[in-house]
Amino acid sequence: xxxxxxxxxxxxxxxxxxxxxxxxxxxxxxxxxxxxxxxxxxxxxxxxxxxxxxxxxxxxxxxxxxxxxxxxxxxxxxxxxxxxxxxxxxxxxxxxxxxxxxxxxxxxxxxxxxxxxxxxxxxxxxxxxxxxxxxxxxxxxxxxxxxxxxxxxxxxxxxxxxxxxxxxxxxxxx
Amino acid sequence: xxxxxxxxxxxxxxxxxxxxxxxxxxxxxxxxxxxxxxxxxxxxxxxxxxxxxxxxxxxxxxxxxxxxxxxxxxxxxxxxxxxxxxxxxxxxxxxxxxxxxxxxxxxxxxxxxxxxxxxxxxxxxxxxxxxxxxxxxxxxxxxxxxxxxxxxxxxxxxxxxxxxxxxxxxxxxxxxxxxxxxxxxxxxxxxxxxxxxxxxxxxxxxxxxxxxxxxxxxxxxxxxxxxxxxxxxxxxxxxxxxxxxxxxxxxxxxxxxxxxxxxxxxxxxxxxxxxxxxxxxxxxxxxxxxxxxxxxxx
Numbered sequence: 450x451x452x453x454x455x456x457x458x459x460x461x462x463x464x465x466x467x468x469x470x471x472x473x474x475x476x477x478x479x480x481x482x483x484x485x486x487x488x489x490x491x492x493x494x495x496x497x498x499x500x501x502x503x504x505x506x507x508x509x510x511x512x513x514x515x516x517x518x519x520x521x522x523x524x525x526x527x528x529x530x531x532x533x534x535x536x537x538x539x540x541x542x543x544x545x546x547x548x549x550x551x552x553x554x555x556x557x558x559x560x561x562x563x564x565x566x567x568x569x570x571x572x573x574x575x576x577x578x579x580x581x582x583x584x585x586x587x588x589x590x591x592x593x594x595x596x597x598x599x600x601x602x603x604x605x606x607x608x609x610x611x612x613x614x615x616x617x618x619x620x621x622x623x
Numbered sequence: 624x625x626x627x628x629x630x631x632x633x634x635x636x637x638x639x640x641x642x643x644x645x646x647x648x649x650x651x652x653x654x655x656x657x658x659x660x661x662x663x664x665x666x667x668x669x670x671x672x673x674x675x676x677x678x679x680x681x682x683x684x685x686x687x688x689x690x691x692x693x694x695x696x697x698x699x700x701x702x703x704x705x706x707x708x709x710x711x712x713x714x715x716x717x718x719x720x721x722x723x724x725x726x727x728x729x730x731x732x733x734x735x736x737x738x739x740x741x742x743x744x745x746x747x748x749x750x751x752x753x754x755x756x757x758x759x760x761x762x763x764x765x766x767x768x769x770x771x772x773x774x775x776x777x778x779x780x781x782x783x784x785x786x787x788x789x790x791x792x793x794x795x796x797x798x799x800x801x802x803x804x805x806x807x808x809x810x811x812x813x814x815x816x817x818x819x820x821x822x823x824x825x826x827x828x829x830x831x832x833x834x835x836x837x838x839x840x841x842x843x844x845x846x847x848x849x850x851x852x853x854x855x856x857x858x859x860x861x862x863x864x865x866x867x868x869x870x871x872x873x874x875x876x877x878x879x880x881x882x883x884x885x886x887x888x889x890x891x892x893x894x895x896x897x898x899x900x901x902x903x904x905x906x907x908x909x910x911x912x913x914x915x916x917x918x919x920x921x
Binding site for chain 2: 610
Protein backbone atom coordinates (compact mmCIF):
# COMPACT_ATOMS: atom_id res chain seq x y z
CA UNK A 450 0.00 0.00 0.00
CA UNK A 451 3.03 2.19 0.08
CA UNK A 452 3.33 1.98 -3.67
CA UNK A 453 1.01 4.57 -5.18
CA UNK A 454 2.51 4.24 -8.66
CA UNK A 455 1.32 0.66 -8.97
CA UNK A 456 -2.18 1.96 -9.55
CA UNK A 457 -4.05 -1.08 -8.29
CA UNK A 458 -6.35 -0.21 -5.43
CA UNK A 459 -7.60 3.01 -3.91
CA UNK A 460 -7.40 5.38 -6.85
CA UNK A 461 -3.70 4.74 -7.04
CA UNK A 462 -2.99 7.04 -4.08
CA UNK A 463 -1.49 5.94 -0.78
CA UNK A 464 -3.63 6.63 2.24
CA UNK A 465 -2.47 9.71 4.14
CA UNK A 466 -2.84 10.55 7.81
CA UNK A 467 -2.30 13.77 9.70
CA UNK A 468 -0.23 14.00 12.87
CA UNK A 469 -0.35 17.05 15.12
CA UNK A 470 2.69 17.94 17.19
CA UNK A 471 2.57 19.39 20.72
CA UNK A 472 3.00 22.88 19.27
CA UNK A 473 0.09 22.35 16.88
CA UNK A 474 1.99 21.84 13.65
CA UNK A 475 0.23 19.45 11.27
CA UNK A 476 2.19 16.80 9.41
CA UNK A 477 0.63 14.86 6.57
CA UNK A 478 2.30 11.55 6.01
CA UNK A 479 1.59 8.21 4.37
CA UNK A 480 -0.22 5.84 6.70
CA UNK A 481 2.39 3.18 5.96
CA UNK A 482 5.15 5.43 7.32
CA UNK A 483 3.23 6.49 10.42
CA UNK A 484 2.37 2.85 11.09
CA UNK A 485 5.99 2.16 11.96
CA UNK A 486 4.84 3.49 15.30
CA UNK A 487 3.13 0.71 17.21
CA UNK A 488 1.13 3.32 19.10
CA UNK A 489 -0.14 5.03 15.93
CA UNK A 490 -0.69 1.81 14.03
CA UNK A 491 -3.75 0.88 16.11
CA UNK A 492 -5.36 4.28 15.62
CA UNK A 493 -4.64 4.18 11.90
CA UNK A 494 -6.01 0.65 11.52
CA UNK A 495 -9.16 1.92 13.20
CA UNK A 496 -9.41 4.49 10.42
CA UNK A 497 -8.24 7.43 12.52
CA UNK A 498 -6.01 10.28 11.47
CA UNK A 499 -7.56 10.80 8.07
CA UNK A 500 -9.29 13.86 6.66
CA UNK A 501 -9.36 16.91 8.87
CA UNK A 502 -9.12 14.97 12.12
CA UNK A 503 -5.46 14.38 12.68
CA UNK A 504 -3.87 12.49 15.55
CA UNK A 505 -2.60 14.76 18.32
CA UNK A 506 0.82 13.89 19.77
CA UNK A 507 1.06 16.01 22.92
CA UNK A 508 4.47 14.56 23.86
CA UNK A 509 6.30 15.34 20.65
CA UNK A 510 7.26 18.82 19.46
CA UNK A 511 7.35 19.69 15.76
CA UNK A 512 11.15 19.66 15.40
CA UNK A 513 11.32 16.16 16.87
CA UNK A 514 8.28 14.92 14.97
CA UNK A 515 9.66 16.04 11.64
CA UNK A 516 12.85 14.15 12.44
CA UNK A 517 10.88 11.06 13.48
CA UNK A 518 8.87 11.18 10.26
CA UNK A 519 12.02 11.53 8.20
CA UNK A 520 13.07 8.19 9.65
CA UNK A 521 9.67 6.58 9.16
CA UNK A 522 9.36 7.65 5.53
CA UNK A 523 12.79 6.30 4.75
CA UNK A 524 12.17 3.00 6.48
CA UNK A 525 8.53 2.43 5.49
CA UNK A 526 9.16 0.65 2.16
CA UNK A 527 11.54 -1.86 3.73
CA UNK A 528 9.16 -2.39 6.65
CA UNK A 529 6.25 -2.96 4.24
CA UNK A 530 8.28 -5.78 2.69
CA UNK A 531 8.24 -7.49 6.05
CA UNK A 532 11.82 -6.73 6.97
CA UNK A 533 12.73 -6.64 3.28
CA UNK A 534 13.79 -10.20 2.54
CA UNK A 535 14.13 -9.27 -1.10
CA UNK A 536 15.96 -6.02 -0.46
CA UNK A 537 19.17 -5.75 -2.36
CA UNK A 538 22.50 -5.22 -0.68
CA UNK A 539 22.48 -1.75 -2.19
CA UNK A 540 19.17 -0.93 -0.52
CA UNK A 541 20.42 -2.17 2.81
CA UNK A 542 23.67 -0.27 2.49
CA UNK A 543 21.69 2.86 1.64
CA UNK A 544 19.50 2.47 4.73
CA UNK A 545 22.57 1.93 6.85
CA UNK A 546 24.19 5.04 5.46
CA UNK A 547 20.99 6.96 6.15
CA UNK A 548 20.84 5.65 9.72
CA UNK A 549 24.43 6.62 10.47
CA UNK A 550 23.88 10.07 9.09
CA UNK A 551 20.53 10.37 10.82
CA UNK A 552 21.85 10.01 14.36
CA UNK A 553 24.82 12.25 13.73
CA UNK A 554 23.04 15.05 15.53
CA UNK A 555 23.16 17.26 18.56
CA UNK A 556 22.86 15.50 21.89
CA UNK A 557 19.69 17.31 22.94
CA UNK A 558 17.97 16.34 19.68
CA UNK A 559 19.10 12.79 20.28
CA UNK A 560 17.41 12.76 23.69
CA UNK A 561 14.16 14.18 22.31
CA UNK A 562 14.32 11.57 19.60
CA UNK A 563 14.85 8.64 21.95
CA UNK A 564 11.92 9.85 24.08
CA UNK A 565 9.70 10.16 21.02
CA UNK A 566 10.74 6.75 19.69
CA UNK A 567 9.98 5.33 23.10
CA UNK A 568 6.59 6.99 23.44
CA UNK A 569 5.56 6.20 19.87
CA UNK A 570 7.04 2.70 20.11
CA UNK A 571 9.04 2.82 16.92
CA UNK A 572 11.28 -0.15 17.46
CA UNK A 573 13.87 0.46 14.78
CA UNK A 574 14.34 4.10 15.72
CA UNK A 575 14.48 3.22 19.37
CA UNK A 576 17.33 0.79 18.93
CA UNK A 577 19.11 3.10 16.49
CA UNK A 578 19.16 5.98 18.95
CA UNK A 579 19.79 3.75 21.96
CA UNK A 580 22.84 2.37 20.20
CA UNK A 581 24.04 5.88 19.47
CA UNK A 582 23.60 7.00 23.08
CA UNK A 583 25.33 3.80 24.24
CA UNK A 584 28.30 4.60 21.98
CA UNK A 585 28.33 8.11 23.37
CA UNK A 586 28.61 7.10 27.00
CA UNK A 587 30.87 4.11 26.42
CA UNK A 588 34.27 4.47 28.02
CA UNK A 589 33.25 7.42 30.15
CA UNK A 590 33.80 7.64 33.88
CA UNK A 591 30.74 7.81 36.15
CA UNK A 592 31.46 11.50 36.72
CA UNK A 593 31.68 12.16 32.97
CA UNK A 594 28.39 10.31 32.52
CA UNK A 595 26.76 12.53 35.08
CA UNK A 596 27.99 15.61 33.25
CA UNK A 597 27.09 14.26 29.81
CA UNK A 598 23.58 13.39 30.85
CA UNK A 599 23.05 16.56 32.83
CA UNK A 600 22.92 15.20 36.37
CA UNK A 601 23.23 17.66 39.23
CA UNK A 602 26.55 17.63 41.08
CA UNK A 603 26.86 14.63 43.38
CA UNK A 604 26.15 15.10 47.05
CA UNK A 605 29.08 14.36 49.39
CA UNK A 606 27.43 11.05 50.18
CA UNK A 607 27.13 10.15 46.51
CA UNK A 608 30.70 11.23 45.94
CA UNK A 609 31.87 8.93 48.73
CA UNK A 610 29.96 6.03 47.16
CA UNK A 611 31.52 6.73 43.79
CA UNK A 612 34.99 6.77 45.30
CA UNK A 613 34.39 3.52 47.15
CA UNK A 614 33.15 1.84 44.00
CA UNK A 615 36.20 2.98 42.08
CA UNK A 616 38.46 1.61 44.78
CA UNK A 617 36.72 -1.74 44.70
CA UNK A 618 36.45 -2.12 40.94
CA UNK A 619 39.58 -0.29 39.84
CA UNK A 620 40.10 -2.49 36.81
CA UNK A 621 36.74 -1.45 35.36
CA UNK A 622 38.03 2.09 35.23
CA UNK A 623 41.15 1.27 33.22
CA UNK B 624 4.63 3.86 31.57
CA UNK B 625 4.94 4.33 27.85
CA UNK B 626 2.90 7.47 28.06
CA UNK B 627 4.86 9.12 30.78
CA UNK B 628 5.01 12.77 30.05
CA UNK B 629 8.64 13.43 30.44
CA UNK B 630 10.43 16.68 30.08
CA UNK B 631 13.49 15.29 31.76
CA UNK B 632 15.08 14.84 28.36
CA UNK B 633 15.49 18.57 28.24
CA UNK B 634 17.56 18.42 31.40
CA UNK B 635 19.40 15.51 29.96
CA UNK B 636 18.36 12.88 32.44
CA UNK B 637 16.80 9.97 30.62
CA UNK B 638 14.02 8.03 32.34
CA UNK B 639 15.03 4.56 33.46
CA UNK B 640 12.89 2.62 31.01
CA UNK B 641 14.59 4.46 28.14
CA UNK B 642 17.96 4.04 29.79
CA UNK B 643 17.34 0.31 30.00
CA UNK B 644 17.54 0.07 26.20
CA UNK B 645 20.75 2.06 26.19
CA UNK B 646 22.64 0.30 28.96
CA UNK B 647 21.66 -3.19 27.95
CA UNK B 648 23.80 -2.71 24.82
CA UNK B 649 26.98 -2.07 26.76
CA UNK B 650 29.50 -4.72 27.80
CA UNK B 651 29.55 -5.94 31.40
CA UNK B 652 32.69 -3.99 32.24
CA UNK B 653 30.99 -0.72 31.33
CA UNK B 654 27.95 -1.69 33.36
CA UNK B 655 30.18 -2.35 36.33
CA UNK B 656 31.60 1.16 36.15
CA UNK B 657 28.22 2.74 35.49
CA UNK B 658 26.80 1.25 38.64
CA UNK B 659 28.67 4.07 40.35
CA UNK B 660 26.81 6.79 38.44
CA UNK B 661 23.89 6.91 40.84
CA UNK B 662 21.64 4.64 42.84
CA UNK B 663 18.85 4.38 40.24
CA UNK B 664 21.43 3.21 37.67
CA UNK B 665 22.71 0.70 40.16
CA UNK B 666 19.30 -0.78 40.86
CA UNK B 667 18.38 -0.78 37.17
CA UNK B 668 21.48 -2.77 36.23
CA UNK B 669 21.09 -5.14 39.17
CA UNK B 670 17.53 -5.99 38.27
CA UNK B 671 17.02 -9.62 37.16
CA UNK B 672 15.09 -8.47 34.09
CA UNK B 673 18.04 -6.34 33.04
CA UNK B 674 20.55 -9.10 33.72
CA UNK B 675 18.49 -11.56 31.73
CA UNK B 676 18.13 -9.23 28.76
CA UNK B 677 21.84 -8.40 28.92
CA UNK B 678 22.77 -12.08 28.95
CA UNK B 679 20.49 -12.77 26.00
CA UNK B 680 22.09 -9.96 24.01
CA UNK B 681 25.70 -10.55 24.84
CA UNK B 682 25.71 -14.32 24.84
CA UNK B 683 26.86 -15.08 28.31
CA UNK B 684 28.48 -18.38 29.24
CA UNK B 685 26.73 -21.23 30.96
CA UNK B 686 28.04 -22.69 34.17
CA UNK B 687 28.10 -26.36 34.99
CA UNK B 688 27.14 -26.41 38.63
CA UNK B 689 26.68 -29.03 41.27
CA UNK B 690 25.19 -28.47 44.68
CA UNK B 691 26.23 -29.67 48.12
CA UNK B 692 22.93 -31.40 48.71
CA UNK B 693 22.74 -33.24 45.39
CA UNK B 694 25.58 -35.46 44.22
CA UNK B 695 23.53 -37.26 41.60
CA UNK B 696 23.18 -34.41 39.14
CA UNK B 697 25.02 -31.59 37.51
CA UNK B 698 23.14 -28.53 36.35
CA UNK B 699 23.60 -26.20 33.46
CA UNK B 700 23.07 -22.79 34.96
CA UNK B 701 22.99 -19.42 33.26
CA UNK B 702 24.66 -16.41 34.81
CA UNK B 703 21.31 -15.30 36.23
CA UNK B 704 21.52 -18.42 38.40
CA UNK B 705 18.68 -20.18 36.64
CA UNK B 706 18.95 -23.91 36.08
CA UNK B 707 18.43 -24.55 32.39
CA UNK B 708 19.07 -28.25 32.38
CA UNK B 709 19.76 -30.99 34.87
CA UNK B 710 21.85 -33.99 33.92
CA UNK B 711 22.24 -37.22 35.90
CA UNK B 712 25.78 -38.11 36.95
CA UNK B 713 26.99 -41.69 37.59
CA UNK B 714 27.11 -42.38 41.32
CA UNK B 715 30.18 -41.19 43.18
CA UNK B 716 31.51 -38.94 40.45
CA UNK B 717 31.97 -35.23 40.77
CA UNK B 718 32.32 -32.59 38.15
CA UNK B 719 35.89 -31.94 37.09
CA UNK B 720 35.87 -29.82 34.03
CA UNK B 721 34.11 -28.97 30.86
CA UNK B 722 35.08 -27.99 27.42
CA UNK B 723 32.36 -26.48 25.24
CA UNK B 724 30.57 -29.71 24.59
CA UNK B 725 31.78 -32.21 27.15
CA UNK B 726 31.62 -32.37 30.90
CA UNK B 727 34.22 -34.51 32.59
CA UNK B 728 33.31 -36.13 35.91
CA UNK B 729 35.57 -38.26 38.06
CA UNK B 730 35.70 -40.06 41.36
CA UNK B 731 38.48 -39.89 43.91
CA UNK B 732 39.70 -43.34 42.92
CA UNK B 733 39.99 -42.37 39.31
CA UNK B 734 36.85 -43.45 37.51
CA UNK B 735 36.19 -40.95 34.77
CA UNK B 736 33.17 -40.39 32.61
CA UNK B 737 32.29 -37.84 30.00
CA UNK B 738 28.83 -36.35 29.77
CA UNK B 739 27.46 -34.77 26.67
CA UNK B 740 25.52 -31.75 27.98
CA UNK B 741 23.28 -31.64 24.93
CA UNK B 742 22.04 -35.22 25.07
CA UNK B 743 22.95 -36.24 28.61
CA UNK B 744 24.71 -39.29 27.19
CA UNK B 745 27.40 -40.68 29.48
CA UNK B 746 30.57 -42.22 28.16
CA UNK B 747 32.54 -44.31 30.63
CA UNK B 748 36.26 -44.24 30.17
CA UNK B 749 38.44 -47.29 30.86
CA UNK B 750 40.04 -47.40 34.27
CA UNK B 751 43.70 -46.93 34.99
CA UNK B 752 46.42 -47.88 34.17
CA UNK B 753 45.75 -46.30 30.79
CA UNK B 754 47.18 -42.85 31.32
CA UNK B 755 46.04 -41.41 28.08
CA UNK B 756 42.76 -42.01 26.51
CA UNK B 757 41.72 -40.80 23.14
CA UNK B 758 38.13 -40.84 22.15
CA UNK B 759 36.70 -40.12 18.80
CA UNK B 760 33.35 -38.48 18.88
CA UNK B 761 31.44 -39.77 15.88
CA UNK B 762 28.99 -36.89 15.94
CA UNK B 763 31.73 -34.45 15.06
CA UNK B 764 35.17 -34.67 13.60
CA UNK B 765 36.82 -33.43 16.72
CA UNK B 766 39.12 -35.67 18.61
CA UNK B 767 39.41 -35.44 22.34
CA UNK B 768 42.25 -36.40 24.52
CA UNK B 769 41.79 -36.94 28.18
CA UNK B 770 44.88 -36.64 30.28
CA UNK B 771 44.70 -38.53 33.50
CA UNK B 772 47.14 -37.92 36.27
CA UNK B 773 47.05 -41.04 38.39
CA UNK B 774 48.85 -39.54 41.34
CA UNK B 775 48.70 -35.96 42.36
CA UNK B 776 50.90 -36.35 45.37
CA UNK B 777 54.29 -35.86 43.76
CA UNK B 778 54.03 -32.68 41.80
CA UNK B 779 57.44 -31.46 42.83
CA UNK B 780 59.07 -33.61 40.20
CA UNK B 781 57.55 -31.35 37.60
CA UNK B 782 58.84 -28.19 39.14
CA UNK B 783 62.13 -28.81 40.78
CA UNK B 784 63.14 -25.20 40.43
CA UNK B 785 60.57 -24.04 42.90
CA UNK B 786 59.76 -24.53 46.52
CA UNK B 787 56.50 -26.23 45.81
CA UNK B 788 53.64 -26.74 48.14
CA UNK B 789 51.90 -30.06 48.05
CA UNK B 790 49.35 -30.40 45.39
CA UNK B 791 45.89 -30.21 46.81
CA UNK B 792 42.50 -30.82 45.41
CA UNK B 793 41.73 -32.71 42.29
CA UNK B 794 43.46 -31.80 39.11
CA UNK B 795 41.30 -29.98 36.68
CA UNK B 796 41.84 -29.89 33.03
CA UNK B 797 40.47 -28.22 30.03
CA UNK B 798 41.35 -29.12 26.52
CA UNK B 799 41.65 -26.82 23.62
CA UNK B 800 41.04 -29.03 20.66
CA UNK B 801 40.91 -26.52 17.87
CA UNK B 802 42.17 -27.97 14.61
CA UNK B 803 45.29 -30.01 15.17
CA UNK B 804 46.71 -28.17 18.11
CA UNK B 805 45.66 -29.75 21.31
CA UNK B 806 46.49 -28.26 24.61
CA UNK B 807 45.65 -29.33 28.05
CA UNK B 808 45.74 -27.08 31.04
CA UNK B 809 45.84 -28.45 34.44
CA UNK B 810 45.84 -27.01 37.89
CA UNK B 811 46.95 -28.81 40.94
CA UNK B 812 47.51 -25.90 43.27
CA UNK B 813 51.20 -26.42 42.73
CA UNK B 814 52.28 -23.21 44.32
CA UNK B 815 50.50 -20.00 45.06
CA UNK B 816 49.37 -18.46 41.84
CA UNK B 817 50.71 -21.11 39.49
CA UNK B 818 48.85 -23.35 37.10
CA UNK B 819 50.37 -26.46 35.61
CA UNK B 820 49.95 -26.70 31.88
CA UNK B 821 50.46 -29.87 29.96
CA UNK B 822 51.08 -29.73 26.28
CA UNK B 823 49.53 -32.80 24.75
CA UNK B 824 51.49 -32.57 21.53
CA UNK B 825 54.87 -32.23 23.15
CA UNK B 826 53.77 -34.09 26.27
CA UNK B 827 55.50 -31.56 28.44
CA UNK B 828 54.60 -29.79 31.62
CA UNK B 829 55.10 -26.14 32.25
CA UNK B 830 53.62 -23.66 34.67
CA UNK B 831 51.98 -20.32 34.27
CA UNK B 832 51.14 -17.86 37.00
CA UNK B 833 47.47 -17.49 37.87
CA UNK B 834 45.78 -14.19 38.68
CA UNK B 835 48.05 -12.56 41.20
CA UNK B 836 47.18 -12.35 44.81
CA UNK B 837 47.79 -8.63 44.64
CA UNK B 838 45.34 -8.15 41.81
CA UNK B 839 42.72 -9.81 43.78
CA UNK B 840 43.07 -8.52 47.27
CA UNK B 841 44.60 -5.17 46.54
CA UNK B 842 47.87 -6.08 48.20
CA UNK B 843 51.23 -6.33 46.58
CA UNK B 844 52.44 -9.48 48.30
CA UNK B 845 51.73 -12.06 50.93
CA UNK B 846 52.45 -9.91 53.92
CA UNK B 847 50.99 -12.14 56.54
CA UNK B 848 49.48 -15.54 57.16
CA UNK B 849 45.99 -14.26 56.70
CA UNK B 850 46.77 -13.23 53.16
CA UNK B 851 48.22 -16.64 52.44
CA UNK B 852 45.16 -18.39 53.77
CA UNK B 853 42.90 -16.12 51.77
CA UNK B 854 44.96 -16.97 48.78
CA UNK B 855 44.58 -20.68 49.28
CA UNK B 856 40.88 -20.18 49.62
CA UNK B 857 41.04 -18.75 46.17
CA UNK B 858 42.63 -21.90 44.80
CA UNK B 859 40.40 -24.37 46.53
CA UNK B 860 37.33 -22.58 45.32
CA UNK B 861 38.50 -22.41 41.74
CA UNK B 862 38.04 -24.38 38.60
CA UNK B 863 39.52 -24.02 35.18
CA UNK B 864 37.66 -24.01 31.92
CA UNK B 865 38.04 -22.91 28.39
CA UNK B 866 35.87 -20.19 26.98
CA UNK B 867 36.15 -18.66 23.54
CA UNK B 868 39.60 -20.11 23.21
CA UNK B 869 40.76 -18.55 26.46
CA UNK B 870 41.74 -20.30 29.61
CA UNK B 871 39.36 -19.17 32.32
CA UNK B 872 39.74 -19.47 36.06
CA UNK B 873 36.39 -19.54 37.78
CA UNK B 874 36.74 -18.61 41.40
CA UNK B 875 34.08 -19.25 43.99
CA UNK B 876 34.16 -17.09 47.06
CA UNK B 877 32.12 -17.82 50.13
CA UNK B 878 32.01 -14.77 52.31
CA UNK B 879 30.49 -14.93 55.75
CA UNK B 880 26.93 -14.37 54.56
CA UNK B 881 24.81 -17.02 52.93
CA UNK B 882 25.59 -16.33 49.31
CA UNK B 883 28.36 -17.46 47.05
CA UNK B 884 30.23 -15.18 44.69
CA UNK B 885 31.70 -16.17 41.39
CA UNK B 886 34.60 -14.34 39.79
CA UNK B 887 35.93 -15.06 36.34
CA UNK B 888 39.48 -14.48 35.25
CA UNK B 889 40.44 -14.73 31.61
CA UNK B 890 43.96 -15.49 30.54
CA UNK B 891 43.80 -12.69 28.02
CA UNK B 892 47.43 -12.87 26.98
CA UNK B 893 48.81 -16.39 27.27
CA UNK B 894 52.36 -15.35 26.40
CA UNK B 895 52.62 -12.55 28.91
CA UNK B 896 50.37 -14.33 31.40
CA UNK B 897 47.93 -11.48 31.71
CA UNK B 898 44.72 -12.35 33.51
CA UNK B 899 41.76 -10.08 32.95
CA UNK B 900 38.81 -10.07 35.29
CA UNK B 901 35.48 -10.58 33.66
CA UNK B 902 32.68 -8.96 35.48
CA UNK B 903 29.50 -10.88 36.08
CA UNK B 904 26.39 -8.75 36.29
CA UNK B 905 25.14 -11.14 38.87
CA UNK B 906 27.79 -12.47 41.15
CA UNK B 907 26.03 -13.96 44.13
CA UNK B 908 24.56 -17.42 43.89
CA UNK B 909 22.98 -19.92 46.28
CA UNK B 910 25.42 -21.01 48.97
CA UNK B 911 25.00 -24.71 48.26
CA UNK B 912 26.62 -24.21 44.88
CA UNK B 913 29.67 -26.42 44.84
CA UNK B 914 31.69 -27.14 41.74
CA UNK B 915 31.38 -24.86 38.84
CA UNK B 916 32.91 -24.69 35.49
CA UNK B 917 32.06 -22.78 32.39
CA UNK B 918 30.68 -24.58 29.48
CA UNK B 919 30.22 -22.33 26.50
CA UNK B 920 29.32 -18.96 25.18
CA UNK B 921 25.80 -18.99 23.91
